[in-house]
Amino acid sequence: MQRHSHQLLEFLQRQGPNLYALLTQLTLREDIAEELMQELFIKLSNSRRLDKVENLAGYAHRAAINLAFDWRRRRKRTHLRLDDVHEPASSVNSALAKLIHKEELEEILNTIGQLHGTSREAFVMRFIQQQSVDYIAEQMGKTSHQVRALCHKALTRVRDLLNSDQM
Amino acid sequence: MTKFNEKEILQRAKLLSQIEPNSEATGRTIERVRDTLINKAKSKEHPNTGIWQTIMNSRVTKLAAAAAIIIAAGLVITFLQESATPAYALEQTIKAVQGIRYIHTKYFDASYDEVAKQTWIEFDDKGQPKNVRIYWSKPFSTSPTIVVWSKYKTQVWHPQKNRLFIWNDEFYTQRIHIMTEKSDPKKGVQRLYDRASKGEVKIEVEEQDSKEDPIIVTGTTVSEKPKRFVIYVDQATKLITSEEWYVLKDGEYEYQGVMEYHDYNVPIDARMFTLDDEVPTEAHRIDTRTQDIGLAQGNLTDKEIAVEVVRELLQALIARDYARAGQICGGLTANEIQHGRGKLNVVRIVSIGEPGPPSKPSKVFPKMQSVAYTIECEKNGKKITQERCIAVKRVLGRRDRWIIHAGDSCP
Numbered sequence: 001m002q003r004h005s006h007q008l009l010e011f012l013q014r015q016g017p018n019l020y021a022l023l024t025q026l027t028l029r030e031d032i033a034e035e036l037m038q039e040l041f042i043k044l045s046n047s048r049r050l051d052k053v054e055n056l057a058g059y060a061h062r063a064a065i066n067l068a069f070d071w072r073r074r075r076k077r078t079h080l081r082l083d084d085v086h087e088p089a090s091s092v093n094s095a096l097a098k099l100i101h102k103e104e105l106e107e108i109l110n111t112i113g114q115l116h117g118t119s120r121e122a123f124v125m126r127f128i129q130q131q132s133v134d135y136i137a138e139q140m141g142k143t144s145h146q147v148r149a150l151c152h153k154a155l156t157r158v159r160d161l162l163n164s165d166q167m
Numbered sequence: 168m169t170k171f172n173e174k175e176i177l178q179r180a181k182l183l184s185q186i187e188p189n190s191e192a193t194g195r196t197i198e199r200v201r202d203t204l205i206n207k208a209k210s211k212e213h214p215n216t217g218i219w220q221t222i223m224n225s226r227v228t229k230l231a232a233a234a235a236i237i238i239a240a241g242l243v244i245t246f247l248q249e250s251a252t253p254a255y256a257l258e259q260t261i262k263a264v265q266g267i268r269y270i271h272t273k274y275f276d277a278s279y280d281e282v283a284k285q286t287w288i289e290f291d292d293k294g295q296p297k298n299v300r301i302y303w304s305k306p307f308s309t310s311p312t313i314v315v316w317s318k319y320k321t322q323v324w325h326p327q328k329n330r331l332f333i334w335n336d337e338f339y340t341q342r343i344h345i346m347t348e349k350s351d352p353k354k355g356v357q358r359l360y361d362r363a364s365k366g367e368v369k370i371e372v373e374e375q376d377s378k379e380d381p382i383i384v385t386g387t388t389v390s391e392k393p394k395r396f397v398i399y400v401d402q403a404t405k406l407i408t409s410e411e412w413y414v415l416k417d418g419e420y421e422y423q424g425v426m427e428y429h430d431y432n433v434p435i436d437a438r439m440f441t442l443d444d445e446v447p448t449e450a451h452r453i454d455t456r457t458q459d460i461g462l463a464q465g466n467l468t469d470k471e472i473a474v475e476v477v478r479e480l481l482q483a484l485i486a487r488d489y490a491r492a493g494q495i496c497g498g499l500t501a502n503e504i505q506h507g508r509g510k511l512n513v514v515r516i517v518s519i520g521e522p523g524p525p526s527k528p529s530k531v532f533p534k535m536q537s538v539a540y541t542i543e544c545e546k547n548g549k550k551i552t553q554e555r556c557i558a559v560k561r562v563l564g565r566r567d568r569w570i571i572h573a574g575d576s577c578p
Contacts, residue, residue: 005208016197024188034196127180146422162171
């Protein structure tokens, strides 16, 4: 097997659970997250640039975020039928799962989906994945200062979008 | 109606962060992906797999130079015909921005949270600025400043100072042209393209999977102190939506600011290019087209008039003639002088030195002179000697008159 494939399999073993959790958080659907995981790794294996990618984890997370929000957009355009509505993904905290208002989470996720690439990535990593600013800076190839600025702007933008949607 | 605040958004984001798929679903998914990767690797070892298809499945393209992008785009189209989306090239944006008549830009500086500069520009049919409105805030201006420019008239309005300047000046018009070039997407993208063609800038293009995400064009200058420009291009229109600036410091690119481009070709209301409805009638107006401020140069040389302007100011301060001092200072009010330079309490001119070039040469005031002087002042009943320096410049729109420069421009 080629070095490229070994590299991906090792990466899957190491980062797969995190990526699957991220996709679940962004889609609120385990079944969709599973499909998107497949799509993500096929894309990675097809990428001719993979050997040149300095930070594979950052690259894959970015691709996963894009895939999840692409799915959200596609789904928004599709008219939902009653039997399309699935239960939200499970949670480690079952009491919490009961408390989660799916509509509220869908609303905020759809709003985050309106952010542009880096802004959306920063928001997801900082506020949903709860990563440290330094870690995000390393993953995104930016300084901590830039990441703080990005996160702040993204949060403000989400707030404005949510409030403008209410008008 | 719910009004969202940031705390509530963060709470919802935290709820999302606490969602975890169950371990069974995670294990199943990892196993399925693993099987797919192994099968794919095995099939790749056989030559029948379409290598071009495999390569081009990735739409993320990064090429070393703009010229290469164009060639690559051609190759992709030739080899793959309809099976892949053509790569983006800067030329598409150059074409898209041609002929724009209106643009509104916002510049956010890294040092300041709010918008630092906004520009509304109407271009003529030759692509030159016809009407411009600029709003400056920190860090460019200590107080909000609005500039409204047209070919023969510039108005600068300082709302907090309640002061309006009006002039018609060639050098200031040149400055406006330079400033609008920074906000003009036509100039920006053409400059980037030209520099890339000369090998001065290395270009990388990243196309996103989603049509709704922008194409990201990164330009990095090939120099000892590289600068980086990141341009976001709308996939559908190929128009620039924003441009970020970075400079390399301590091995990392440090964010400097972002220019956002809005409202391409959306006609700007003509009232934006006049201050008639904004400036109160009681505002202090200084119109150099009709008013004489400062001193006439007459037959004096630039150095001689510079000394005379300083002498005239100091004598007015000694005489407590603040209205006269205000005129020498470019039309400031007596009250402003009394609470500014008037506090020096000048009692005597000791000496005025030979004028020299300013520490910061100015394109708008190319003949500016800096003048060192020594004065005797009275402070708490005691006389003290002070050595100071002041800059003197020509009046905007009036090459024959000179005034004191408000900023610091001494060596």
